[in-house]
Amino acid sequence: MVGSRTSAQQRPPVIQIQDLRYRWQAGDNDVIAIERLEIATGERVFIEGPSGSGKTTLLNLLAGVLKPSAGRLLVLGADLMTLPGTKRDQFRSDHIGFVFQSFNLLPYLSLLENVLLACRFSRKRQERIAAANVTPADEAARLLTHLGLDHQTLAGRGVHQLSTGQQQRVAVARALIGQPELVICDEPTSALDADARDAFLTLLSAETQAAGATLIFVSHDRSLASGFDRSISLNAVNHGKGSGR
Amino acid sequence: MNAPLLRLAIKSLLNRKTTAILTIAAIALSVTLLLGVEKTRVGARASFSNTISGTDLIVGARSGSIQLLLYSVFRIGDATNNISWESYEDIRDWPEVAWSVPISLGDSHQGFRVVGTARDYFRHYNYGRRQALIFGSGQPFEDLFDAVIGADVAAELGYTVGDNIVLAHGAGAFGFTKHADKPFMISGIIAKTGTPIDRSVHVSLEAIEAIHIGWQDGRQPRPGQAASATEARSLALQPKAVTAVLVGLKSRMASFAVQRRINTYGNEALLAILPGVALQQLWDAIGGAETALLAISIMVVVTGFMGMTAVSLSALNERRREMAILRSVGARPAHIFLLLVLESGVLAAAGALAGAAALYAALCIAQPIIQTRFGFYLPIDWPILWELKLLGLTIVAGCISGFVPALLAYRRSLADGMAIRV
Numbered sequence: 075m076v077g078s079r080t081s082a083q084q085r086p087p088v089i090q091i092q093d094l095r096y097r098w099q100a101g102d103n104d105v106i107a108i109e110r111l112e113i114a115t116g117e118r119v120f121i122e123g124p125s126g127s128g129k130t131t132l133l134n135l136l137a138g139v140l141k142p143s144a145g146r147l148l149v150l151g152a153d154l155m156t157l158p159g160t161k162r163d164q165f166r167s168d169h170i171g172f173v174f175q176s177f178n179l180l181p182y183l184s185l186l187e188n189v190l191l192a193c194r195f196s197r198k199r200q201e202r203i204a205a206a207n208v209t210p211a212d213e214a215a216r217l218l219t220h221l222g223l224d225h226q227t228l229a230g231r232g233v234h235q236l237s238t239g240q241q242q243r244v245a246v247a248r249a250l251i252g253q254p255e256l257v258i259c260d261e262p263t264s265a266l267d268a269d270a271r272d273a274f275l276t277l278l279s280a281e282t283q284a285a286g287a288t289l290i291f292v293s294h295d296r297s298l299a300s301g302f303d304r305s306i307s308l309n310a311v312n313h314g315k316g317s318g319r
Numbered sequence: 320m321n322a323p324l325l326r327l328a329i330k331s332l333l334n335r336k337t338t339a340i341l342t343i344a345a346i347a348l349s350v351t352l353l354l355g356v357e358k359t360r361v362g363a364r365a366s367f368s369n370t371i372s373g374t375d376l377i378v379g380a381r382s383g384s385i386q387l388l389l390y391s392v393f394r395i396g397d398a399t400n401n402i403s404w405e406s407y408e409d410i411r412d413w414p415e416v417a418w419s420v421p422i423s424l425g426d427s428h429q430g431f432r433v434v435g436t437a438r439d440y441f442r443h444y445n446y447g448r449r450q451a452l453i454f455g456s457g458q459p460f461e462d463l464f465d466a467v468i469g470a471d472v473a474a475e476l477g478y479t480v481g482d483n484i485v486l487a488h489g490a491g492a493f494g495f496t497k498h499a500d501k502p503f504m505i506s507g508i509i510a511k512t513g514t515p516i517d518r519s520v521h522v523s524l525e526a527i528e529a530i531h532i533g534w535q536d537g538r539q540p541r542p543g544q545a546a547s548a549t550e551a552r553s554l555a556l557q558p559k560a561v562t563a564v565l566v567g568l569k570s571r572m573a574s575f576a577v578q579r580r581i582n583t584y585g586n587e588a589l590l591a592i593l594p595g596v597a598l599q600q601l602w603d604a605i606g607g608a609e610t611a612l613l614a615i616s617i618m619v620v621v622t623g624f625m626g627m628t629a630v631s632l633s634a635l636n637e638r639r640r641e642m643a644i645l646r647s648v649g650a651r652p653a654h655i656f657l658l659l660v661l662e663s664g665v666l667a668a669a670g671a672l673a674g675a676a677a678l679y680a681a682l683c684i685a686q687p688i689i690q691t692r693f694g695f696y697l698p699i700d701w702p703i704l705w706e707l708k709l710l711g712l713t714i715v716a717g718c719i720s721g722f723v724p725a726l727l728a729y730r731r732s733l734a735d736g737m738a739i740r741v
Contacts, residue, residue, distance in 0.1 A: 137647070139646065159651070159652070160651050160653070163646075163649055163650070163651040163652075164649065164651075166647075166649050167648055167649015167650075168649070172647040172648070174643070174644070174647070177640055178644065179644070180331075180641060180644055180645075181334055182330045182331050182333060182334030183327075183330060191644075191645075191648050192648045192649075194323050194648070195648055195649035195650055195654070196648075196649055248648070
């Protein structure tokens with residue numbers, strides 16, 4: 075584990091944070107105040123933090139939904155401090171896959187359409203799929219099969235008829251389609267039982283690695299940290315007060 | 320980027336089918352009302368101005384000009400008084416008068432008004448853009464007991480030339496007393512005109528006299544006073560009075576002078592109207608009501624959209640997760656805004672189209688009823704430009720009312736980001 079960490083850090087960082095600060099309004103206390111944090115390409119990082127520690131805020135910052143109040147935040151070398159909002163949205167759709175805690179899927183889209191949703195807003199993802207000489211639908215089907223979902227049998231069913239574990243795996247397929255460099259998971263296993271959780275973690279790890287993506291996994295559950303290259307305690311690095319929400 | 324968003328909007332709406340269908344139904348109803356009012360207005364106006372042309376003056380007993388127009392042209396209501404035959408003959412012989420056609424009203428056949436008139440009627444009565452009456456089959460009345468019927472009378476009662484009919488006294492849908500002793504034979508059927516002519520039965524003035532021989536003050540003749548059909552032929556059938564006279568002048572320039580002369584006629588209280596002016600007056604009288612009706616139907620459309628906005632707003636809370644998911648895959652707040660505007664636009668467009676379809680369906684059903692009850696012929700045409708504009712405006716208004724939930728969702732998605740607070 076130590077070895078992989080060293081080798082990972084020799085590659086250029088996916089995320090570089092220096093004196094990053096975020097507050098909801100000027101005059102408020104900092105929610106996020108991180109002096110220094112780097113995550114290297116290909117690394118699989120576990121960020122642990124109890125609720126209210128500013129996890130969600132940090133993820134929104136990394137994903138470019140929120141704009142930092144001060145400091146330096148580079149994601150894949152792009153300065154999210156200076157990118158305007160629409161560019162940050164474009165950046166997110168091109169380079170970041172996202173998996174939520176639960177209910178990741180739009181109920182009115184089919185399994186395949188939910189996966190393809192990630193390509194809808196990103197030409198880069200479409201181009202990467204085209205470069206591999208496959209159609210987006212084929213690629214989505216391939217990912218679903220890899221994740222243990224037979225989309226042809228499941229296709230007829232509404233998304234809401236899938237089990238929570240299946241839904242989470244569809245969300246992973248959506249995050250991975252078109253090979254984004256970074257995959258961020260926000261408590262993706264908290265709605266799963268122990269067996270499903272372990273199976274999900276193994277799949278997630280294998281698939282992100284196969285796709286060559288960096289994985290950031292956020293959870294309050296410290297016991298999940300063992301399968302990752304590195305574990306960061308948010309309370310230790312964040313000197314802000316957290317969201318307090 | 321709009322086409323995928325439109326597809327998302329439609330799929331999202333389909334996911335909420337019940338509310339979507341109810342919203343569309345509400346909008347459709349309001350659009351039907353709006354277009355219906357508009358179509359009736361346009362149709363009624365066209366029907367009005369097309370009813371009579373080429374006639375310079377209509378002369379009747381002194382009453383209101385609109386009343387005279389209604390009973391002499393539209394066959395609505397009744398005359399309160401008649402014109403004596405002597406006055407008619409006098410006016411007929413004035414040098415300015417090119418032609419004159421007396422008409423005599425008061426009888427009916429199966430709810431259709433009977434018009435007693437002269438053969439000249441078929442030559443001089445024009446409608447639309449100076450179109451003359453054309454016989455679809457048969458010819459004008461020749462014999463005393465010949466009748467000429469309009470196209471609708473023939474179609475609705477299944478009459479053909481040569482059929483016999485019995486006239487009824489009075490003008491109700493069911494005549495109380497019938498002139499059963501003097502049946503008429505249909506000599507001709509006038510081709511469809513889209514005017515009240517279609518719903519009229521025409522007989523000669525002499526025939527009107529003949530069927531009323533022995534009648535007194537609208538009561539049937541006492542036994543012994545009636546004359547048989549054959550006897551009637553040998554009697555003098557010069558009418559003593561007519562209900563109204565259609566007058567054509569040698570020069571239209573003389574219209575006002577002749578009108579004044581008739582209105583100040585010494586021997587009898589008469590009224591002459593210029594059909595065009597009276598039509599305009601009638602239009603003005605009911606036009607105001609129709610403007611109010613139009614305003615009300617616009618209000619109904621607005622109410623429909625307010626309902627849609629309320630539904631959309633109340634669903635917004637449940638849809639925060641949907642918005643967060645879309646944001647996570649790279650949708651901008653502007654996309655969220657557009658998505659909600661498109662949803663409203665789709666609902667409005669579906670409502671407008673369904674409303675227009677419902678209107679045409681309703682028109683097909685209501686057209687004959689309107690014509691029977693009011694004498695207006697509502698043409699079922701393709702929507703005219705103005706109606707298309709109204710439909711377009713409705714859809715635009717729908718999109719604009721979608722701005723309210725869209726703006727709220729936009730601001731929320733800026734604040735919430737991908738955080739799902741449910």
